Amino acid sequence: MKIAVIGTGYVGLSTGVGFASKGNEVFCVDIDKRKVEQVNEGVSPIYEPLLGEHLEKVLEEGKLRATDNLHEAIRKSDVIFVSVGTPPKKDGSIDLKYIEDVSKEIGRSLANKGYKLIVVKSTVLPETTENLIIPTLERYSGKKAGKDFGVCVNPEFLREGKAMEDFLTPDRIVIGSLDKKSGNILEKLYSNFSAHILRTDLKTAEMIKYASNAFLAMKISFSNEIGNICKRLGIDVYDVMKGVGMDSRISEKFLSAGCGYGGSCFPKDVDALIHKARDLEYDPKLLEEVQEVNKRQKIGMVDLLESKTGDLKGKEICVLGLSFKPGTDDVRGASSIEILSKLIDKGAKIRVYDPKAKENVRKFFPDIRYAETPKDAIKGSDACLIVTEWKEFRNLTDKDFKTMRKKVIIEGRKVLDRNRVKDFEGICW
Numbered sequence: 525m526k527i528a529v530i531g532t533g534y535v536g537l538s539t540g541v542g543f544a545s546k547g548n549e550v551f552c553v554d555i556d557k558r559k560v561e562q563v564n565e566g567v568s569p570i571y572e573p574l575l576g577e578h579l580e581k582v583l584e585e586g587k588l589r590a591t592d593n594l595h596e597a598i599r600k601s602d603v604i605f606v607s608v609g610t611p612p613k614k615d616g617s618i619d620l621k622y623i624e625d626v627s628k629e630i631g632r633s634l635a636n637k638g639y640k641l642i643v644v645k646s647t648v649l650p651e652t653t654e655n656l657i658i659p660t661l662e663r664y665s666g667k668k669a670g671k672d673f674g675v676c677v678n679p680e681f682l683r684e685g686k687a688m689e690d691f692l693t694p695d696r697i698v699i700g701s702l703d704k705k706s707g708n709i710l711e712k713l714y715s716n717f718s719a720h721i722l723r724t725d726l727k728t729a730e731m732i733k734y735a736s737n738a739f740l741a742m743k744i745s746f747s748n749e750i751g752n753i754c755k756r757l758g759i760d761v762y763d764v765m766k767g768v769g770m771d772s773r774i775s776e777k778f779l780s781a782g783c784g785y786g787g788s789c790f791p792k793d794v795d796a797l798i799h800k801a802r803d804l805e806y807d808p809k810l811l812e813e814v815q816e817v818n819k820r821q822k823i824g825m826v827d828l829l830e831s832k833t834g835d836l837k838g839k840e841i842c843v844l845g846l847s848f849k850p851g852t853d854d855v856r857g858a859s860s861i862e863i864l865s866k867l868i869d870k871g872a873k874i875r876v877y878d879p880k881a882k883e884n885v886r887k888f889f890p891d892i893r894y895a896e897t898p899k900d901a902i903k904g905s906d907a908c909l910i911v912t913e914w915k916e917f918r919n920l921t922d923k924d925f926k927t928m929r930k931k932v933i934i935e936g937r938k939v940l941d942r943n944r945v946k947d948f949e950g951i952c953w
């Protein structure tokens with residue numbers, strides 16, 4: 525099929541490259557001209573394992589082209605995916621300005637064209653497609669949804685760091701559709717994927733995405749809560765969760781206690797759902813606590829540090845790991861950002877190391893020291909915090925930490941190897 529994917533970010537580029545490698549003809553659309561150029565040159569604008577190789581291949585095969593010309597891409601396509609960002613506003617509610625802008629543009633473009641299917645892949649709250657996207661498309665096109673164009677909601681569940689793998693071999697594909705025809709077209713597009721397909725209405729599909737993220741965030745906050753209790757009892761929460769995860773009703777995934785979840789999805793999506801619930805005059809106590817435990821966990825790294833070193837003013841603090849998880853350069857919502865802000869507020873001198881995310885953090889904190897290696901960051905520091913579980917930190921040994929002025933090591937992710945490094949303290953183990 526001929527496909528346009530509007531918004532060439534983490535989701536849009538993975539979607540575009542994924543559909544192109546499944547044999548479709550894809551136009552990746554973005555307003556960011558630099559991104560468009562990079563993609564056409566075979567350079568992925570984000571760090572994502574396997575994405576670069578797949579991108580090169582589909583460009584060579586002539587299956588994908590990036591463009592900033594939305595109208596041309598829509599004219600040449602049968603199915604139009606919307607994958608622009610849905611960031612949080614200051615108060616935590618969802619900002620739909622990109623969705624609204626792009627709906628107007630698509631609407632204008634549909635005005636003089638035949639039947640096309642519009643698919644919402646961005647994460648939007650239940651009722652957004654019905655109450656905002658469809659009315660905007662209809663207003664700007666003068667056409668009728670369900671008659672002149674089709675509409676689906678097809679939430680994306682990929683994990684950054686595993687985006688290509690997750691896109692190409694998903695656990696399930698959720699297709700929420702306005703009508704049978706729309707859903708059938710999208711189901712046909714996915715016919716060469718081997719995954720369960722679940723057909724629903726539009727708002728159920730929207731809610732499945734939020735419920736999934738809220739549940740996973742809850743598993744992490746739950747593990748952290750249990751970890752904080754375990755620590756006071758001298759029990760290793762990782763041993764506990766190993767036993768808990770063996771229960772097939774629970775599963776061992778997302779039970780790693782540590783210094784909190786981050787990323788562009790969990791914090792913002794749980795907040796957005798909380799706002800939606802309040803708008804509906806429902807008090808979402810469990811969701812609020814999930815977020816609260818998470819915030820406490822991040823700040824807990826600095827509290828634990830202070831309890832070991834005293835006043836942080838003028839102290840040299842090393843932070844290893846900045847991305848919100850390994851395998852990505854994404855720092856949106858990352859625990860590192862909150863931890864660095866707190867350290868700066870307290871007057872600490874900071875040096876950091878991350879194999880991929882340095883440049884993204886530099887935009888927020890241009891004045892801290894960016895080391896080229898973990899050893900370089902550790903050397904001469906008064907304390908070291910480990911905030912992302914990059915594999916390379918597992919190779920660190922006591923010898924590497926001997927170069928510290930004082931040996932205070934606080935582990936936020938349980939990545940250090942006990943056989944190689946003695947004397948460190950976990951945030952909740």
Ligand SMILES: NC(=O)c1ccc[n+]([C@@H]2O[C@H](COP(=O)([O-])OP(=O)(O)OC[C@H]3O[C@@H](n4cnc5c(N)ncnc54)[C@H](O)[C@@H]3O)[C@@H](O)[C@H]2O)c1
Pocket residue numbers: 530531532533534535536553554555556559594607608609610622625626645646647648680681682683684788789
């Ligand atoms: N990042 C993830 O892991 C992930 C996973 C699942 C779902 N999601 C959801 O997918 C959506 C996209 O997330 P992302 O992380 O890919 O965002 P992103 O910020 O990486 O990418 C969004 C892109 O849209 C472009 N854009 C904005 N307005 C545009 C317009 N009018 N026309 C063309 N391009 C436009 C931006 O320039 C940007 O490149 C969000 O709703 C997010 O919640 C993200």
